[in-house]
Amino acid sequence: MYFDSFAALLRMDGHGFYVWLAYAVALCVIIGLLLIPVLQKKRFVRAFNQTTKRQRPAAPAKHELDTTN
């Protein structure tokens, strides 16, 4: 490691606040970038399944049941 200690890594000779702030915000944006579409897809699939269930007749025909598997 370039720094003598972990504390020195955090301090970075007085620039620690800026460096770690930049990395922390970037990390939050990156997590959001990957997590948001995953959550949106989950929500979409749930809503999709609810509407298709509602649209289906009360007693679905046998062949329809087969296609769901």
Place this chain on the structure above:
Amino acid sequence: MWSFFHKLGSPRWFYKISGQLLPVFIVSALGLLIWGSVWGLAYAPEDFRQGNSYRIIFIHVPAAFVALAGYYVMATAGAISLIWKMKLADIVMQAAAPIGAAMTFIALFTGAVWGKPTWGTWWVWDARITSMLVLFFLYIGVIALRQAFESAEQAGKACAVLCLVGTVNIPIIYKSVDWWYSLHQPATIKIIGETSMHDDMWWPLLVMIFAFYLLYGSALLLNTRLGVLQREQKTRWVRDLLG
């Protein structure tokens, strides 16, 4: 070539292939991100003029690269959807906008945080920074314009036109540091000519640039896949897939 083009236009085919590619993209993006960050933060040497604040470069430059590359992706997809009316291109254009906005935001934010200890100010109306801010608004504009229309087809057309018009901004961003020399330093990395950077700093930066491109790819695949499901929800293959 044409059969590939036709296949690519098929959302169903895309959904299948992208599902196989996605884990590779995400795992390698996250792996390189961790590797590059640890290298850049803890192992790369200090800059003799800027001290440790320069370590922000390892996210600032890759994010700015991808923010610009993302505009090419969005504008190209816009052009394809406008000319060939390809449905998937329209979905890609829509998917690319929020990722581009996020990357531009990272570049602007880390730039501001870097500017404070280096230039003594968070913000300056410098040509490079202002043109990046315009890029951010262009991305936001494409997102907002999409929601302003009732019909998806009209929204797609309007967004594509905005994307293409906004391309004017791209060469301005590239050239801004040479045309109006102020606080922002000119490009360190050059495709032609020698890169003015020490190897010990250049390698972690290269890792981070790859990481950000892969990250962009992962997010684009995720967003496009969601867009495909939403647009195709009335079709049989989606019903079979989710049912």
